[in-house]
Amino acid sequence: xxxxxxxxxxxxxxxxxxxxxxxxxxxxxxxxxxxxxxxxxxxxxxxxxxxxxxxxxxxxxxxxxxxxxxxxxxxxxxxxxxxxxxxxxxxxxxxxxxxxxxxxxxxxxxxxxxxxxxxxxxxxxxxxxxxxxxxxxxxxxxxxxxxxxxxxxxxxxxxxxxxxxxxxxxxxxxxxxxxxxxxxxxxxxxxxxxxxxxxxxxxxxxxxxxxxxxxxxxxxxxxxxxxxxxxxxxxxxxxxxxxxxxxxxxxxxxxxxxxxxxxxxxxxxxxxxxxxxxxxxxxxxxxxxxxxxxxxxxxxxxxxxxxxxxxxx
Ligand SMILES: [Zn+2]
Numbered sequence: 001x002x003x004x005x006x007x008x009x010x011x012x013x014x015x016x017x018x019x020x021x022x023x024x025x026x027x028x029x030x031x032x033x034x035x036x037x038x039x040x041x042x043x044x045x046x047x048x049x050x051x052x053x054x055x056x057x058x059x060x061x062x063x064x065x066x067x068x069x070x071x072x073x074x075x076x077x078x079x080x081x082x083x084x085x086x087x088x089x090x091x092x093x094x095x096x097x098x099x100x101x102x103x104x105x106x107x108x109x110x111x112x113x114x115x116x117x118x119x120x121x122x123x124x125x126x127x128x129x130x131x132x133x134x135x136x137x138x139x140x141x142x143x144x145x146x147x148x149x150x151x152x153x154x155x156x157x158x159x160x161x162x163x164x165x166x167x168x169x170x171x172x173x174x175x176x177x178x179x180x181x182x183x184x185x186x187x188x189x190x191x192x193x194x195x196x197x198x199x200x201x202x203x204x205x206x207x208x209x210x211x212x213x214x215x216x217x218x219x220x221x222x223x224x225x226x227x228x229x230x231x232x233x234x235x236x237x238x239x240x241x242x243x244x245x246x247x248x249x250x251x252x253x254x255x256x257x258x259x260x261x262x263x264x265x266x267x268x269x270x271x272x273x274x275x276x277x278x279x280x281x282x283x284x285x286x287x288x289x290x291x292x293x294x295x296x297x298x299x300x301x302x303x304x305x306x307x308x309x310x311x312x313x
Contacts, residue, residue, distance in 0.1 A: 032110030040106060040121060047102040047123035050080035050087070052313055055127035058089055058098040059309055060293070062129050066091040073100050097128040125313050132268055132308045133198055133299030137191030139247040140184055141171040141217075142206060144255050145266055148289040150305060151236055156271070158217050158283035159255060160210065171285075172255045172263075173209035173217065179260075181216050184209050188220025188247075196250060198265055198299055205262040206250060214283035221247075221276040221285055236272060236288045246292065247271045251304050268294075269304035 058073025073089035082102050089100045103122040143156065159170040173184055176192040198204055227244035228234050234243045249271055252263040270292030276285050289305055296308045 029110060029113075036108050036110045039108075040119070043104060043106050043121045044123060046081060047086075047104065047121060048125070048313060050077045050082040051100045051102045051123045051125035052127075052311060053077070053080050054082075054087065054089060054100040054102075055098050055125040056309060056311055058100065059096075059127035059129050062091065062098065063095045066095070069098050073098055077102060092126070094128075096130060097126055099124060099126045123313075125311060127309055127311050128298060129307050129309055130298030131303040132294045132306045133297045134195055135248060135268060135294050135296055135306065136193070136195050137248055138176065138187075138196050138268070139249050140174040140176045140187040140192060140209065141247065141249045142174045142208065142252040142255060142263055143171045143249045143269060143271075145251045145253060145302070145304070148269060148304065150289050150291060153274075153286060153288060154271075155284050155286045158214050158278070158285070160212055160214075160281065170255055171249070172252075173211075173213035174250065174263075175207045175209040175260070179207075179209065181209075181211070181213065184213055185216045185220045188217065189223045191248070196265060196268075198267060200299075204265040206252065206265050208255075208257055208259075208261050208263060210259045212281045214278060214281045217283045217285075218276055218278060221273055221283075225273055225276065234272065236290060239272060239290070241293075243272075245273050245287075246290065247273060247287075248292070248294070248306060251302070267302040267304045268306035270306050 054073040054077035057076040058069040061069035061072055069091050070089045074084065074087050077087035077100060078084055086104045087100065087102050089098060091098055101124045103120055105118050106121050107118045108116055156171050159172050176187050177183060177194050224244045230240050230243060234240055234245055249269050250265050251267040251269055253266055254263060257263060270290050271287050272290050273285055273287040278284050291305045294306050294308055298308050298310050
């Protein structure tokens with residue numbers, strides 16, 4: 001009987017050793033697995049971040065320069081810790097999107113037991129550029145649509161909405177939000193505090209501000225010019241995002257209206273003001289149209305220079 005107990009006890013000892021051994025192997029395995037998963041996750045995040053940054057950098061060269069878009073995207077990926085052999089950028093056939101794929105082979109620890117010594121981790125991102133559908137802070141100038149050349153000097157002539165002197169290069173005062181000269185000047189100085197959005201199927205109608213607004217226009221634009229506190233002053237080649245000298249102007253179909261009337265909003269342009277001159281009912285604003293990135297949704301609308309970017313990871 002005593003011998004039987006001893007056998008059982010010895011057997012139990014052996015079983016415990018086996019269980020402990022199995023548990024240790026299992027625990028070490030789990031620890032190694034956790035490390036593998038952690039390493040893979042770390043690499044996935046790093047590759048995704050690099051792809052996002054690269055796509056957003058590259059798309060800023062579109063639609064103008066496909067080659068530079070690819071080159072810039074790849075350079076940004078490298079700056080974000082990805083080797084050049086691990087990144088591939090391309091401009092998609094629409095000409096408005098960049099896709100960036102990043103990948104790297106990651107060595108494994110635990111999975112070696114299962115026969116996998118390494119695995120490939122991949123990530124990709126696509127960034128698109130399009131004209132901005134809507135924005136806040138517009139100046140109350142309705143600029144008649146035209147094919148503006150970026151960087152060329154334009155003199156925009158103020159036209160009262162009931163003037164016969166209307167046509168391309170002219171702008172008329174708009175009543176954004178509230179009617180009247182006080183609100184008009186405020187909208188020039190600080191930008192319209194509401195949001196303007198180009199209509200898809202139903203056109204967005206803006207109301208003109210009748211009367212001679214040349215004086216208030218000069219006051220407002222001079223304020224914007226003086227508000228540029230950047231040194232040296234902003235120019236076409238080098239301007240600071242958010243500079244008060246950049247007017248976001250609504251583009252409209254026509255100024256061929258009389259009195260207080262409706263005009264159709266067709267898009268947005270950005271105008272870097274250089275000078276404002278004129279006396280009496282004459283007001284001429286000289287400057288250059290620029291390309292301007294604004295926060296907002298991409299619209300399938302006319303591109304007058306104000307664009308937005310969208311990132312799809
Ligand atoms: Zn400035």
